[in-house]
Amino acid sequence: MTAVITPPEVAPPEGKPVELTVDQRPLARKLGPGAPIRLSGLIGPLLLLGAWFLASWSGVLDPRILSEPWTVWSTARELIADGRLQDNLKVSAERATYGLALGVVVGLLLALVSGLSRFGEAVIDGPVQIKRAIPSLALIPLLVLWFGIGENMKIYTIALGAFVPIYLQTHSALRKIDLRYVELAQTVDLSRTDFLRRVVLPGALPGFLLGLRFAVTGAWISLVVVEQINATSGIGYMMELARTYGQTEIIVVGLVVYGLLGLLSDGAVRLIERRALRWQRTLG
Amino acid sequence: MAAHSGLRPTTAPVVVESLVRGFGPKGVLNGVDLTIEEGEFVALLGPSGCGKSTLLRALAGLDRAVSGSGRIVVPAERAVVFQDSRLLPWARVLDNTTLGQRGKAARDAGRTALREVGLEGREGAWPHELSGGEQQRAALARSLVRDPKLLLADEPFGALDALTRLKMHELLRKLHRAHQPSVLLVTHDVDEAIKLADRVVVLDHGRIAVEQVIDLDGDRDPSDPRFAAIRKELLATLGVGETTASDLRRESA
Ligand SMILES: Nc1ncnc2c1ncn2[C@@H]1O[C@H](COP(=O)(O)OP(=O)(O)O)[C@@H](O)[C@H]1O
Ligand SMILES: [Mg+2]
Numbered sequence: 257m258t259a260v261i262t263p264p265e266v267a268p269p270e271g272k273p274v275e276l277t278v279d280q281r282p283l284a285r286k287l288g289p290g291a292p293i294r295l296s297g298l299i300g301p302l303l304l305l306g307a308w309f310l311a312s313w314s315g316v317l318d319p320r321i322l323s324e325p326w327t328v329w330s331t332a333r334e335l336i337a338d339g340r341l342q343d344n345l346k347v348s349a350e351r352a353t354y355g356l357a358l359g360v361v362v363g364l365l366l367a368l369v370s371g372l373s374r375f376g377e378a379v380i381d382g383p384v385q386i387k388r389a390i391p392s393l394a395l396i397p398l399l400v401l402w403f404g405i406g407e408n409m410k411i412y413t414i415a416l417g418a419f420v421p422i423y424l425q426t427h428s429a430l431r432k433i434d435l436r437y438v439e440l441a442q443t444v445d446l447s448r449t450d451f452l453r454r455v456v457l458p459g460a461l462p463g464f465l466l467g468l469r470f471a472v473t474g475a476w477i478s479l480v481v482v483e484q485i486n487a488t489s490g491i492g493y494m495m496e497l498a499r500t501y502g503q504t505e506i507i508v509v510g511l512v513v514y515g516l517l518g519l520l521s522d523g524a525v526r527l528i529e530r531r532a533l534r535w536q537r538t539l540g
Numbered sequence: 541m542a543a544h545s546g547l548r549p550t551t552a553p554v555v556v557e558s559l560v561r562g563f564g565p566k567g568v569l570n571g572v573d574l575t576i577e578e579g580e581f582v583a584l585l586g587p588s589g590c591g592k593s594t595l596l597r598a599l600a601g602l603d604r605a606v607s608g609s610g611r612i613v614v615p616a617e618r619a620v621v622f623q624d625s626r627l628l629p630w631a632r633v634l635d636n637t638t639l640g641q642r643g644k645a646a647r648d649a650g651r652t653a654l655r656e657v658g659l660e661g662r663e664g665a666w667p668h669e670l671s672g673g674e675q676q677r678a679a680l681a682r683s684l685v686r687d688p689k690l691l692l693a694d695e696p697f698g699a700l701d702a703l704t705r706l707k708m709h710e711l712l713r714k715l716h717r718a719h720q721p722s723v724l725l726v727t728h729d730v731d732e733a734i735k736l737a738d739r740v741v742v743l744d745h746g747r748i749a750v751e752q753v754i755d756l757d758g759d760r761d762p763s764d765p766r767f768a769a770i771r772k773e774l775l776a777t778l779g780v781g782e783t784t785a786s787d788l789r790r791e792s793a
Contacts, residue, residue: 436626443600443620444640454639458630535630535666
């Protein structure tokens with residue numbers, strides 16, 4: 257090729273931006289959900305709160321059915337002022353944390369053993385599937401017999417509910433790891449530990465984190481139940497006590513606290529998810 | 541095992557004798573004999589489905605589940621490059637390169653290897669941030685870090701576009717000259733085989749049907765008449781005329 261293309265010498269006049277022709281390319285159809293909206297997680301809950309306000313303020317909602325938001329607000333401030341809310345919250349949070357931690361560790365270990373060895377799977381998978389069919393809460397009577405009505409029983413109940421989703425999701429993600437990566441690990445002579453560290457664990461991480469989200473939600477649910485059955489402290493106990501005195505507003509405070517805890521912990525797991533799974537290219 | 545006629549004791553690092561492999565009742569390799577000398581570059585040609593990958597995987601020790609017999613001698617220091625770059629998507633490029641190696645020395649070796657394949661500065665990138673050619677460069681770097689005596693490559697450039705493939709040929713040639721491993725390159729691209737290899741072998745009906753030493757020197761130019769003569773000969777043994785050569789090249793196994 258010998259032709260030399262010289263750029264046309266039309267310098268843009270000083271101070272004036274270059275005029276752009278209108279972009280008339282047919283753009284590819286937009287299929288993804290689009291750019292993320294900031295703080296989008298708050299929009300729905302705020303709308304709900306607004307509806308509650310409106311219903312109470314207009315009198316559509318009887319305060320005996322559901323207290324007004326402002327009553328709940330002042331009750332919450334009183335509960336905080338005399339320290340009852342914090343104390344009970346602390347007890348509840350500790351129970352949930354210990355139970356969840358125990359459940360996560362057990363679920364992860366079982367998933368690894370069952371995912372990496374056929375024998376382990378034969379031994380572990382069946383019982384877990386059976387446990388999955390029985391709600392943890394149905395096991396409470398038995399757990400009370402075994403462990404009494406103290407803290408241990410509560411922690412075990414929470415753990416028993418939390419380990420199942422961790423196990424299921426981790427195990428399934430682990431089994432979905434591409435065989436090609438296993439082959440690669442063989443060709444570079446990975447040791448068992450390195451294989452676990454560099455291939456298995458990162459490969460199963462998306463499943464584990466999904467399981468963790470289920471487990472966290474489940475932990476709060478179990479907490480509510482154990483605290484309303486046999487407890488002398490905790491948010492659930494506070495609500496149960498309020499029920500006997502007919503104090504709807506305290507019950508609502510408890511519900512709001514549970515809701516906030518749920519939202520916050522789910523948000524925390526999602527944050528971990530986003531940071532830990534940066535290598536993925538997804539719709540996200 | 542029946543003694544093979546004319547088999548001399550050899551010091552070659554890669555020896556394959558009477559190799560038989562099959563999946564179920566179907567035989568794929570029926571007695572492959574192949575020797576690769578130290579630093580020798582051998583290209584393995586053959587139609588799709590003839591057992592090239594089966595042979596390469598046998599040399600790589602990746603065929604536990606495959607039935608067969610025969611003798612294989614290969615050095616312990618092997619590296620495998622696959623058609624897909626097979627980078628771990630959750631590991632950054634440098635961590636992928638040093639997979640299976642530990643310590644600071646390994647990381648330095650990884651950096652050096654990445655520089656050698658032209659990926660300097662991309663150490664911290666995720667695999668999905670690399671182009672197909674770059675991913676395959678990273679896979680080459682991963683094999684370099686292991687300083688292999690035998691490099692096994694199964695259609696490593698088969699998924700790349702023609703222009704990138706030409707660049708990768710140059711790179712592989714350069715790396716082979718610098719590190720002098722024995723190489724077995726599986727390919728379905730006759731030009732690629734002639735351009736890179738010291739010797740081309742053709743696998744047909746489960747055996748090595750043809751061996752062709754490529755004694756072209758310097759830059760092997762496909763328009764060189766001697767190049768063209770070898771290509772014609774090889775294509776004939778593959779049962780393909782010139783016209784369908786490009787189809788063969790495009791076809792992937
Ligand atoms: N895992 C397997 N199970 C069953 N058959 C296989 C398997 N791998 C390869 N084959 C068969 O063995 C033959 C040779 O395959 P392969 O070595 O991959 O061919 P090539 O790499 O030359 O294209 C093919 O007919 C293929 O169908
Ligand atoms: Mg193949």
